[in-house]
Amino acid sequence: GAIWSHEHGPRGGDEINIIEAGTNYGWPDITYGINYSGTPITDDTHREGMAQPLHYWDPSIAPSGMAFYTGEDFPDWQGDLFVGALKMQKLVRLELDDRSIVEEEDLIASLNKRIRAVAMGNDGHLWLLTDSADGEVLRLVPPSP
Structure with a gap:
């Protein structure tokens, strides 16, 4: 009965998540990926109140x-x-x-x-x-x- 999702992130940061109402998955405030240009999206991979992916790939x-x-x-x-x-x-x-x-x-x-x-x-x-x-x-x- 759960909703499972995969997310194709930028250079790294591809994720598997279980979607739950009211959950903040963090994009773009937290991510394991970087921009395609090589510049950072953010330095944060964790933040209070934001869910971690069930699984992620880096590299993508x-x-x-x-x-x-x-x-x-x-x-x-x-x-x-x-x-x-x-x-x-x-x-x-x-x-x-x-x-x-x-x-x-x-x-x-x-x-x-x-x-x-x-x-x-x-x-x-x-x-x-x-x-x-x-x-x-x-x-x-x-x-x-």
Whole structure:
């Protein structure tokens, strides 16, 4: 029932947040990123009354699509959060313990393709869309025994 969000920040500062009414997430008063020109946005990453992100990336991965895994083919991934990365050209698996991220794993980086969209399919598989002129729709399946 929670609203999970990812935020594509400037050079660093990409975030995962759980959106809650009345919460101040701090932008641009606090951030882990800098302007694209290299100048600081602020020197502050924390301030009283402002929420910290659940997770952040620095350097930026340029997050794109995001989905929770609810399939059965990868039992160890049940309930994990998957985020596509445009800049870093990978799929990121975030292992969760309730509302905490306890592990981060990079997947399919060897494809060297920007991951634009991530979705949990009705068929129980995780589906990805690459971002290029010859883009592809990919379905994650377990390796054959």
